[in-house]
Amino acid sequence: MATDTNQIVKSSEAKMSSAISYLDDELARIRAGKANPKILDAVRVSFYGEMAPLTNVASITTPDAKTLLITPWDRKTIKDIERAILNSDVGITPENNGEVIRLGIPPLTEERRRQLAKQAKQEAENAKISIRNTRREVIETLKKSTKDGVPEDVAKDAEEKVQKIHDRFIKQIDELLATKDKEIMTV
Helix, strand or coil: CHHHHHHHHHHHHHHHHHHHHHHHHHHHHCCCCCCCHHHHCCCEEEECCEEEEHHHCEEEEEEECCEEEEEECCHHHHHHHHHHHHHCCCCCCCEECCCCEEEECCCCCHHHHHHHHHHHHHHHHHHHHHHHHHHHHHHHHHHHHHHCCCCHHHHHHHHHHHHHHHHHHHHHHHHHHHHHHHHHHCC
């Protein structure tokens, strides 16, 4: 019976961990005034009749802190890549010289920094909600398991473990958010 509760605790930790991974990805997509190829993750390019991620049709490099350099693997796709970037919500106008596309990352205005910080805070809050929901579901499952013959003290111990895991992940979210906030607000 104790192995069942251990399994429940392990699965809850895995779910909470995936919420952290998702948050980490989302925060990486928020541009903070310096070049980061992840801001182009959502860009899809028309490539031989299919919509493909930009990373599947070109290499993306950062020659310096304020520039992204996109080198298409097939030069014929350069116009499609440029169009895809213009139509995306990246908000940066590409410079095309026929061989590569440059994206100059503009400095952020104070207002834009506040918007990005607010967006980061919302993403962190969504992750916290996900983790809290997982904790609630697990505790309900553990309470039901006592009706199915699991000793109460075993279920209570498992609840405490889940609470500790929950607290650890919530702290990790706060740390990720603080780091991103600092990155966004640093001029």
